[in-house]
Amino acid sequence: xxxxxxxxxxxxxxxxxxxxxxxxxCTSSGVSRKGNKGEIGNTAASGICxxxxxxxxxxxxxxxxFTNECIYNCKYCINRSTNDIPRATFTPEEVCTxxxxxxxxxxxxxxxxxxxxxxxxxxxxxxxxxxxxxxxTLHRFNGYIHCKAIPGASRELIExxxxxxxxxxxxxxxxxxxxLQELAPNKNRTTILTPMRQIQNGMAESxxxxxxxxxxxxxxxYTQKRTGRALPGEQATLHTTQNLxxxxxxxxxxxxxxxxxxxxAPDNLISSSNTGLTQWKHRDISRGFVPAGQSTQMxxxxxxxxxxxxxxxTEALYQRFDLKRVFFSAFININQDSSxxxxxxxxxxxxxxxxxxxxxxxxxxxxRADELLTQQRxxxxxxxxxxCDWALSHLEQFPVEIxxxxxxxxxxxxxxxxxxxxxxxxxxxxxxxxxxxxxxxGVVMKxxxxxxxxxxxxxxxxxxxxxxxxxxxxxxxxxxVMKGFDEKVxxxxxxxxxxxxxEDTN
Amino acid sequence: MDKPTRIYQCNNxxxxxFSAVYDAGLSGxxxxxxxxxxxxxxxxxxxxxxxxxxxxxTDSKKxxxxxxxxxxxxxxxxxxxxxxxxxxxxxxxxxxxxxxxTYGFTLGAKVCNALQIPCVDRIFAMNRAVQNETHFFxxxxxxxxxxxxxxxxxxxxxxxxxxxxLLMEHFADRFIEEWFIIYDxxxxxxSFHQKGGNWEVYLxxxxxxxxxxELSEQKEEYVDLWKTFFHQIAIKERTNKKLQTSMLxxxxxxxxxxxxxxxx
Ligand code: SF4
Numbered sequence: 001x002x003x004x005x006x007x008x009x010x011x012x013x014x015x016x017x018x019x020x021x022x023x024x025x026c027t028s029s030g031v032s033r034k035g036n037k038g039e040i041g042n043t044a045a046s047g048i049c050x051x052x053x054x055x056x057x058x059x060x061x062x063x064x065x066f067t068n069e070c071i072y073n074c075k076y077c078i079n080r081s082t083n084d085i086p087r088a089t090f091t092p093e094e095v096c097t098x099x100x101x102x103x104x105x106x107x108x109x110x111x112x113x114x115x116x117x118x119x120x121x122x123x124x125x126x127x128x129x130x131x132x133x134x135x136x137t138l139h140r141f142n143g144y145i146h147c148k149a150i151p152g153a154s155r156e157l158i159e160x161x162x163x164x165x166x167x168x169x170x171x172x173x174x175x176x177x178x179x180l181q182e183l184a185p186n187k188n189r190t191t192i193l194t195p196m197r198q199i200q201n202g203m204a205e206s207x208x209x210x211x212x213x214x215x216x217x218x219x220x221x222y223t224q225k226r227t228g229r230a231l232p233g234e235q236a237t238l239h240t241t242q243n244l245x246x247x248x249x250x251x252x253x254x255x256x257x258x259x260x261x262x263x264x265a266p267d268n269l270i271s272s273s274n275t276g277l278t279q280w281k282h283r284d285i286s287r288g289f290v291p292a293g294q295s296t297q298m299x300x301x302x303x304x305x306x307x308x309x310x311x312x313x314t315e316a317l318y319q320r321f322d323l324k325r326v327f328f329s330a331f332i333n334i335n336q337d338s339s340x341x342x343x344x345x346x347x348x349x350x351x352x353x354x355x356x357x358x359x360x361x362x363x364x365x366x367x368r369a370d371e372l373l374t375q376q377r378x379x380x381x382x383x384x385x386x387x388c389d390w391a392l393s394h395l396e397q398f399p400v401e402i403x404x405x406x407x408x409x410x411x412x413x414x415x416x417x418x419x420x421x422x423x424x425x426x427x428x429x430x431x432x433x434x435x436x437x438x439x440x441x442g443v444v445m446k447x448x449x450x451x452x453x454x455x456x457x458x459x460x461x462x463x464x465x466x467x468x469x470x471x472x473x474x475x476x477x478x479x480x481v482m483k484g485f486d487e488k489v490x491x492x493x494x495x496x497x498x499x500x501x502x503e504d505t506n
Numbered sequence: 507m508d509k510p511t512r513i514y515q516c517n518n519x520x521x522x523x524f525s526a527v528y529d530a531g532l533s534g535x536x537x538x539x540x541x542x543x544x545x546x547x548x549x550x551x552x553x554x555x556x557x558x559x560x561x562x563x564t565d566s567k568k569x570x571x572x573x574x575x576x577x578x579x580x581x582x583x584x585x586x587x588x589x590x591x592x593x594x595x596x597x598x599x600x601x602x603x604x605x606x607x608t609y610g611f612t613l614g615a616k617v618c619n620a621l622q623i624p625c626v627d628r629i630f631a632m633n634r635a636v637q638n639e640t641h642f643f644x645x646x647x648x649x650x651x652x653x654x655x656x657x658x659x660x661x662x663x664x665x666x667x668x669x670x671x672l673l674m675e676h677f678a679d680r681f682i683e684e685w686f687i688i689y690d691x692x693x694x695x696x697s698f699h700q701k702g703g704n705w706e707v708y709l710x711x712x713x714x715x716x717x718x719x720e721l722s723e724q725k726e727e728y729v730d731l732w733k734t735f736f737h738q739i740a741i742k743e744r745t746n747k748k749l750q751t752s753m754l755x756x757x758x759x760x761x762x763x764x765x766x767x768x769x770x
Pocket of ligand 1: 070071072073074077078079080081115116117
């Protein structure tokens with residue numbers, strides 16, 4: 001290892017931002033907080049991007065590792081202990097200075113602090129906590145903080161970080177426990193899911209005590225409410241509220257199949273009996289506990305999971321752990337590790353893209369994972385986006401009449417996004433809509449025309465509701481559908497969709 | 507019945523346009539025959555042969571009446587729509603605001619959703635353009651520290667619309683304790699925020715504008731650190747300049763720290 005003992009702040013920044021770049025999340029969304037006198041910063045619910053890097057990804061936060069002097073040896077990671085690479089460690093003061101000075105210049109929305117594991121999980125988490133403490137209290141920073149929880153760190157330290165951070169994340173790393181065991185021998189599902197559950201319950205408690213200020217619900221949660229479905233996660237909420245009033249605790253049962261380990265963990269390790277917030281009196285509770293929620297990410301394409309398995313795990317994470325976001329990261333064999341698959345860049349990026357689209361359908365459109373894929377058909381169609389694909393295999397539900405269909409039905413029409421569906425419903429109150437008005441509303445007509453009627457008429461009389469006919473036309477006429485599938489340069493990442501089926505709602 | 511078009515000519519300012527909307531509204535001439543034409547000082551006016559012209563007297567009291575009526579009789583959302591439209595740079599904004607307000611007085615709050623009506627569709631589009639541009643600059647505007655002790659931050663922007671007030675709402679809340687200036691090079695406007703919260707928008711003389719530009723040409727230490735981060739954080743295996751350009755159009759990069767040449 002090459003240690004940079006007396007490295008300048010610039011050298012450290014070079015090493016520790018390079019080391020952090022494979023982490024996908026750079027969002028600063030989920031919490032809206034006004035500025036305060038005597039402090040610096042505020043936050044916006046929808047998040048703010050500040051730049052786009054050469055890979056086209058949004059840069060919103062100062063994303064760095066605290067240290068890359070890691071004692072673990074995860075096979076997929078550039079910072080694994082057996083790699084011969086430059087190493088460095090920040091001081092808390094250096095991280096604070098960079099954050100504040102970048103923030104004042106409007107380079108960033110805040111800090112995303114992650115870390116390799118130096119000495120031990122607790123030792124590392126303590127350094128992370130000290131940094132966040134200094135940033136919030138000494139530097140009076142009121143902007144966005146995303147903090148990575150270190151798997152295996154004590155619950156006290158996890159809780160402390162949660163009082164400073166807006167968002168926390170713990171990476172699931174790989175979709176299955178077996179994959180994790182193979183590629184990250186020092187980690188296991190229990191050390192990942194335990195803090196995830198702790199944070200989930202802490203958030204529920206914070207919301208119960210502080211109301212709106214305690215934190216927001218996720219898009220997934222709102223969508224489930226709108227479509228009238230019950231969430232298993234609600235048990236957890238109820239549970240913690242009971243704890244608050246000193247009622248008897250019962251270990252919570254997890255019934256999902258996709259995260260089986262959570263069920264069989266020894267001694268109900270992942271139950272609410274050892275979660276719950278204990279530091280109300282010692283911390284500044286004005287921001288709430290992890291008010292912007294938690295997220296996770298997993299690497300796809302390194303171990304052999306199907307899209308169906310990945311979506312099932314994703315859905316379970318939303319339902320059982322109340323996550324805000326699940327991110328996917330197409331595997332890149334940076335270590336040229338011969339036990340791992342060789343790089344197959346483009347097809348994998350396409351796959352990642354489809355997974356993100358499907359994730360959108362879960363979070364905003366009320367689709368269930370098993371509506372999109374099944375055990376018999378476990379992979380997404382490469383040529384059609386998942387919503388078109390779904391519509392084509394459910395033609396019996398079309399066409400939809402624009403002037404009468406309800407909101408949830410409109411949402412399932414290809415070419416109609418959440419915003420256009422809202423606008424259609426609102427505009428109908430002042431009179432009937434015709435095709436011209438739909439265009440003004442922002443409906444993507446080249447996709448929608450096969451699936452809708454306006455006042456009983458299809459847009460062109462020659463349109464047929466026929467699977468082959470529509471598929472052929474969608475592929476030929478709809479440049480968007482083909483966008484990014486033959487040519488590297490037009491590949492689009494989720495946050496960047498201009499296409500109304502996958503637009504963000506806030 | 508056909509009558510000649512009546513064109514209200516007004517100052518190309520917020521008060522000018524609202525004064526025209528006010529006068530036109532009171533005239534009872536019939537909205538189908540009315541147009542509103544903002545005139546830039548020193549601009550050559552294009553007279554139409556069969557139209558009649560009315561010169562509007564600018565008066566901020568008229569502005570207030572229009573705004574109050576919109577908020578009371580239509581809605582807050584309608585008010586936001588007309589405010590976005592009036593600070594925009596679209597030449598037809600006077601007409602559109604006038605028509606929108608006329609419909610709004612009949613339809614009430616629902617007018618904002620009635621995208622079937624052309625002027626509503628148009629004001630909606632204007633609002634979106636102004637909000638989008640503001641959002642872009644919230645993201646991409648860059649400050650630099652042009653003075654220490656006390657520190658002073660300066661940002662230069664070249665927007666199409668007069669968005670400084672919208673930007674200031676955001677930055678004044680974010681940087682309560684900072685002294686900072688946002689300078690709009692397109693319209694020679696600037697706003698100066700004082701530590702603690704007060705700010706105002708000023709129209710600049712060319713000399714003042716030049717001074718701000720000279721100030722902005724300094725170098726400072728954090729530029730280099732930011733560039734380092736900016737380059738390191740991109741994944742080389744996923745380089746995608748086309749995507750980068752579609753997300754961050756070249757036009758916005760002009761004053762962005764990370765895209766400035768190292769040694770001019
Ligand atoms: S713990 Fe594993 S993934 Fe994290 S920095 Fe160390 S080697 Fe990389």
